[in-house]
Amino acid sequence: MVKKSFLYTLCFLLLFLIEAVFRPITVFGVSPLYVLCGTVAVGILENEKFGGIFGLIFGLFCDFAGGSVFGSQAICFMFVGFLAGAISDAVLSKGLARTVIFTEGAIIFFNLLKALFAIILDESDFIQILLYILLPKVLLTLPFSILIYYFIRLIRHFSDRNRERKRLW
Amino acid sequence: MNNFFRSRFFIAIIIIACFLAGFMLNLVVDGGVMPHRTIIGIISSPFTTLGTNIKNGVGDFFASHSKYEELLAEKEALEKEIHDLKKRLENSYTLEVELERLRQLSNVTSKTENLELVEAQVVSVSTDGWTSTFSINKGSLAGIKEKDVVIASTGLVGKVRDVGPNWATVVAFTDPQIAVGAIVTRTNDAAMTEGTIELKAKGLCRLSYLNKNSSAIRGDLVQTSGLGGLYPAGILIGTIKDINIDDNGLTKYAVIEPAVDFTDLRKVYVSINYASEESE
Incomplete structure (x- = not known):
């Protein structure tokens, strides 16, 4: 368990650095939300505790990198990671489809919420928000939610297989 | 479903979310301090600094190899520019003396002349897509305060928004809030x-x-x-x-x-x- 958590931590650190420091892909100043993809994948592949804890910690890291209000991404990621793991299999079976739906759903929901505040408080234009923030985020994150899901699954398999080997020895 | 809402972990999540929301509200309303932000800043700063150094190092390495021809042409152009600038500098020296004399006469001083500057490295950029903010690797220990002006070698960058011991968050002047x-x-x-x-x-x-x-x-x-x-x-x-x-x-x-x-x-x-x- 400790080894697996350590591996996930390293993986999340890498995702955070790609998102906040390296930023290899940027369109209109928006880059894919790699950490959110990882949070959802961990929540689904492990359980709600993993999703919630990693979402909270690395959401805070993302908040620290910059953003509107410190803590907003942490709350968002924590709830999404938690719900991704906690929701019953009867509602949505665990797997890639659930990862993509949760990741994209979270991006749309939380950005629409922010858009609502921006429109009310700053009289921002919804079309501009849609074209320059929401759509790029949704479209850019989509392929990475699939890639990161498989990456996290690989780590999980690797860790579980090692544990099984040790147990057999 | 009832078990789900009654689980200890769900209650813990709600409590943490309430704490964070409380801190956020305090920050928005009062501009209050956020202790967890300083802690997160101290923890994440070494990683972001390391990441930035790797990014810059790798970027420079590949840029120097892949853009060799481009760099040679740029070098030639820059040499020409230096030559022209030297000529202009000679002329401007006379103007500078004249300007200084006029300043003394009119008792006006340039406000940018006496700025004391602290050099810092950009370590991470805002990830939410809504704001133009970024973090730097210097903070209050280097004398940086909130609302300090941030510039680059080419011009204005923005203002310091939040400060921690070894980090500060800067809002670019292109941000919709500025x-x-x-x-x-x-x-x-x-x-x-x-x-x-x-x-x-x-x-x-x-x-x-x-x-x-x-x-x-x-x-x-x-x-x-x-x-x-x-x-x-x-x-x-x-x-x-x-x-x-x-x-x-x-x-x-x-x-x-x-x-x-x-x-x-x-x-x-x-x-x-x-x-x-x-x-x-």
Whole structure:
């Protein structure tokens, strides 16, 4: 368990650095939300505790990198990671489809919420928000939610297989 | 489903969310302190600094190899430019002496002359897509305070928003929340730069409230006016890219291309001794 958590931590650190420091892909100043993809994948592949804890910690890291209000991404990621793991299999079976739906759903929901505040408080234009923030985020994150899901699954398999080997020895 | 809502972990999540929301509310309403932010800053700073160093190192290595021909041509062009600049420098020396004499006569001093600057490295960039903010690797230990002015070698960058011991968050002047008093250098027209979501996405910003009769044209330089006292006068903001009449027909607006390339911003300088009128 400790080894697996350590591996996930390293993986999340890498995702955070790609998102906040390296930023290899940027369109209109928006880059894919790699950490959110990882949070959802961990929540689904492990359980709600993993999703919630990693979402909270690395959401805070993302908040620290910059953003509107410190803590907003942490709350968002924590709830999404938690719900991704906690929701019953009867509602949505665990797997890639659930990862993509949760990741994209979270991006749309939380950005629409922010858009609502921006429109009310700053009289921002919804079309501009849609074209320059929401759509790029949704479209850019989509392929990475699939890639990161498989990456996290690989780590999980690797860790579980090692544990099984040790147990057999 | 009942078990799900009654689980200890779910209750813990709700409590943490309430704490965070409370801190957020406190920050928004009172500008209060967030202790967990300082802790997160201290923890994540070494990773972001390391990541930035790796990124810059790898970037420089590949750039120096893949752009060899390009660099040679650039070197030649720069050598020519240096030659021209040397000539202009010789001429400007006479003008500088004249300017100093006139300054003494009129008792006016340049506000940017005596800025005490702290060099810092950009370590991470805002990930939410809504704001133009980034973190730097220097903080209160280096003398940086909130609202300190941040500049780069080419021009204005923005203002310090939050400070921790070894980090600070900077809001770029292209952010939709920021407005800067500006002046068109050639025509002396006063105006104000503002960020919009659309222009921020394109790496540009807007120069609003220009006089309808302003003769500013494309290519004119825009610099800080010093009005409002938040920014020292005379810092280059950018170049006018486009100019139009506002919908109200009473004023003009221009689109500015910032002098600073925010997509490749590595090193910034924080002015730690400029006391803005607001903070005074």
